[in-house]
Amino acid sequence: MTRKNDNDFMACALRLAEQGRGWVNPNPAVGACLVKGSRVITQGFHRRFGGPHAEAEVLKRAGGRAKDGSLYVTFEPCSTWGKTPPCTSLIARSGVRRVVIGALDPNPLHNGRAVKHLRRSGILVKVGVLEDACRRQTMAFRKWIVTQRPFVTLKLAQSLDGKICTRSGESRWITGEGARRFVRSLRAGVDAVMVGKNTVLRDDPKLTPSLKRGVHRPWRIVLDARGELPLSRQVFKDGGRTMLICAHKSLRKIMGKFSKSNVSVLPVPAKRDSRLDLCCLMEKLGALGFSWILAEGGGEVAAELLTEGIADELYLFQAPVITGGRNAKTSVEGEGIKRLKQALRVRRLHVKKIEKDFLFHVCFSKFAMAPGNNESGESDV
Secondary structure, eight states: OOOOOHHHHHHHHHHHHGGGTTTSTTSOOOEEEEEETTEEEEEEEOOSTTSOOHHHHHHHHHGGGGTTOEEEEEEOOOOSOSSSOOHHHHHHHHTOOEEEEEEOOOOTTTTTHHHHHHHHTTOEEEEOTTHHHHHHHTHHHHHHHHHSSOEEEEEEEEOTTSBSSOTTOOOTTSSOHHHHHHHHHHHTTSSEEEEEHHHHHHHOOOOOSOSSTTOOOOEEEEEOTTOOSOTTSHHHHSSSOEEEEEEGGGHHHHHHHTTTSSOEEEEEOBOTTSOBOHHHHHHHHHHTTOOEEEEOOOHHHHHHHHHTTOOSEEEEEEOSOOOOOTTSOBSSOSSOOSSGGGSOOOOOEEEEEETTEEEEEEEOSTTOOOOSSOOTTEEEO
8 A cells, every 4th residue: 555645645635625615715725634644633624714724623623633743734824813813823832743835825924934933833844745736726816915906717618610609699508518517616616707798688697606505606797887788687686696897977877777686886997988997897806805707708808808918817618519600709809900910829728628628728827827737638738
């Protein structure tokens, strides 16, 4: 029987952290386990925003068994008071002999501080075990804490010839069930799902991850500068949390329209062409504590996010169908470019097959990271 090593225990902590995804935002998802020899004594994860951190949960369960153990944690322990006491002090009092950290906290006020504190307390500290995976798991938090703007994931689904619907507007379903399951899992981990007015009119989506109990349900953000959408759309009436983004000049009319609903209204400036200023919107959402936005279209929204450099990553599903149609909508609309040298060049591309569809994962910003391990059917280009 193969003896387990640091990578094995950190992988366990990473899996635990995933159970808190969505519930802890804007905090990072963190997992931890306490080990003696090759045996996990206790394990835990950060369960909800404002609740005990993963380390605190693990050490409370361990009690006196923590003495001389090794604590594995995916993210650098907190070293200052916030909604909870600093985990470094708790670790130092626990009797733990060794702490293994996946990735450091990117916050300049905290970066490396816990490591110094623990070492001064006589605890052995190792940093950087499965670091890429730990950094990817917390990439939304990393952008938000550094820039105060949310991490933006753009999702598109299209035919082989780049169409998102037929000439009559039919779009359900271009991709298969596997792709839709993937998207629902994405929704369950973000703070909000964002779409444009035309997508709501064409598809009337609910934008929910699942109707199962216990699944995190993100906010739905609808971009509608003039507030023209009818209240009968599903995104406004199924009991979930919805935010309508409008132009300042339309605020009074829209507030009256939605006064008896549960819809929140947030005004932002409009550009000269009447499009909403999405850069300003991201600043406002970041200030409200939104750390991760999943944008699901349509073509005009996608064009704005890409041309303005707002999107951090792109998940592009391509189905093995050809629809044609000069008037059928494409996945990226907008004005387009005049010359090829103006094209947005993709330099980090990861390709995966999901059932019959292909998924292209593109990283744009320094905060976005592709999966580190190549599974069957995946390749980096």
